[in-house]
Amino acid sequence: MxxxxxxxxxxxxxxxxxxxxxxxxxxxxxxRPRHGMLSEAVRLLPDALRLIRRLAADPALPRGVRTRLALLLAYLAFPIDLVPDFIPVLGYADDAIIVAVVLRSVVRRAGLPAVRRHWPGSDDGFAALCRPPA
Structure with missing residues (x-):
């Protein structure tokens, strides 16, 4: 039994x-993102990772936001993806999509000024990060 x-x-x-x-x-x-959007996301990836790390370490942000960001960093560091990388387009796009979803929730909760304050890249990169999907 x-x-x-x-x-x-x-x-x-x-x-x-x-x-x-x-x-x-x-x-x-x-x-899944368009092909051009995916290549743009790859160019922004190093700045986005630094942004996520900086936001996660900011004690001024709400705890729920920092927790989401810490879990996102752990997911990105984990060697096994939800969608294996050998699957065309989706294999590499899953990380970009998950990062975009978490960052959108951070902007909704913490506000765009907090994200801008921690952005390590150029103004053009930030504009590309904030551009709505077409």
Whole structure:
């Protein structure tokens, strides 16, 4: 009886994880960036990583914002991606999409001036970062 309960729980957890992964892949496939937008995101990546680190370390920001940013940094540092890199376009785009989603939530919660204050790059780079998707 006990062994069956553990097996059922394990199978339920695995099924839930598989369902969540399939939903994420579907969402990424539907929202994947255009080719030009992806190359622009790659150019902004070093500045965006420094921005995320600086925002996560800012004690003036709300704790929830800093927690999201710390989790994002941990995700980016983790060697295993949600979408493997060998999958064309989506393999590399998943990180860019996740960073964009977290940064949008940071802007909504902390405000654009806080993000601007910590931006380490050029004014043109910040303008590209703030440009809405087409």
């Amino acid at each position: 006990t062994g069956s309960w553990w097996l059922d729980t394990l199978l339920g957890v695995l099924a839930g994880l598989a369902t969540a992964w399939i939903a994420l892949i579907t969402a990424l496939a539907l929202t």
